[in-house]
Amino acid sequence: MGHNLPKVIITTTASIDGRITLSRDARLIQPEAARRWATMKPDGADELLGSRRAEHGATVTIEGSGSFVDDDGPPIVLPNPELPESELRRDVIPRRTPLWFVVADSRGRVDWSFTGDDTTSLLILVCDATPLGYLQLLRDKGISYLNAGREQVDLEEGLAKIAATLGAHTVVADSGGTFNAALLRAGLVDEIDVVILPGLIGGTGTPSIMDGNPLGSTGLPIRTELIDAQITPTGMVRTRYRVINESGPKAEQRV
Structure with a gap:
């Protein structure tokens, strides 16, 4: 379309098995779900997540x-x-x-x-x-x-x-797996920044870093390139990847 697009960075925090919440119906904006999720967070987790947010310098989430x-869910009452x-x-x-x-x-x-x-x-x-x-x-x-x-x-x-x-100039997507998948499959994401917490959740249908519809019979995985990896003394792992867009508005230019 020829749009001038901002840099888009997906930031997410997940368990070792890639879960980003506790179950399909649990949202981390709910106090009880947030409390249970926080039992996975070691010392320094909030500082790491806060510094990551500041590092990207995004004005839009x-x-x-x-x-x-x-x-x-039920529809809301509209005027x-x-x-x-x-x-x-x-x-x-x-x-x-x-x-x-x-x-x-x-x-x-x-x-x-x-x-x-x-x-x-x-x-x-x-x-x-x-x-x-x-x-x-x-x-x-x-x-x-x-x-x-x-x-x-x-x-x-x-x-x-x-x-x-x-x-x-920079937009951070800090969302669920379905929205992440929509951005990635549309070729709109430049970078993924993942912090892994030292814990496991499991559960069929529990939201993960990237959800959405399964790949079709001819679909290919989205390739990435490692930018940086960091391991903290308390067991967290932060990895940053550049997304290699094969198609879409941010597709790699090929000679």
Whole structure:
């Protein structure tokens, strides 16, 4: 598409067996799930994760709506649209802050209580199929949103809008395995930064670093190249990989 795209880095924290949460229905934003997850974290874990965040220098963090709600969860109550459709479909940035927390939510599934603070603004990526009532809800709450895509959020278009509208050069994706897979298979990721905690979780269907649909019969693994590996005295391992994109907007240029 010729979009000017930001650098995209997937950052994730996982168990030895690659699990990024405790079970399919456990989200680490839930206090009890977070407490149980923290039993795997040795001394220095929070410092390592905090320094990683600062090291990348990203002004935008992006996640999918699945980090906050179940796929089959009940729909939220939406207000009746008060503004014309043409107005509601328009991109809206009611305020600007140094940092942005972006969530892709095609179906309008998350009813936000957090809308931002003095340093961070919430921004939702929506699409042409997002219910008008949800856009009205975002307007009513003063939440920014950008329209990208028709039936669902077009991640390439959304990232291009983030770069152009917010002036973002680097975006960190700190999300679930399904959203990670969508970014990777679209060829949008430049780097993966994984911190492995010294613990095991297991469980069929427990979310992992990369989920989504299985590879097709002719599909190939996404290749990577090691940038750096670090082992801490307390048993954590941090690895960084460059993604070798064979196709998509960030495909390797071949002579």
